[in-house]
Amino acid sequence: MSDQTPQVNQKPVPATLGDLNLFALLSLIFSVTGFHLVGIVMGHIALVQLKRVQQRGRGFAIAGLIVGYASFALVVLGVIAFVIWMIFDMNYGMDYNWT
Secondary structure, three states: OOOOOOOOOOOOOOOOHHHEOHHHHHHHHHHHHOOHHHHHHHHHHHHHHHHHOOOEOHHHHHHHHHHHHHHHHHHHHHHHHHHHHHHHHHHHOOOOOOO
16 A cells, blocks of 8 residues: 555635735835835835745835835936026026016
């Protein structure tokens, strides 16, 4: 007699939202919707959590960080350009008459 246990055919279980790190998903959502600093902070929190716990979402966290940092950099560059333009306009600009 052989001591083989019968193998049961089990279907793979699809991943659920419970496997996904919530901070990773929120990082991407906040970064895309304009709350760049919140998305950046949540992305870093998600990466720290993902190192300790076996969950999915590393891609979401990295994407949230990339989008957050890139869009925050664009906002900072836009503010700097606007301030330079206003200083230049005050010193050398035309005398606008808006009436």
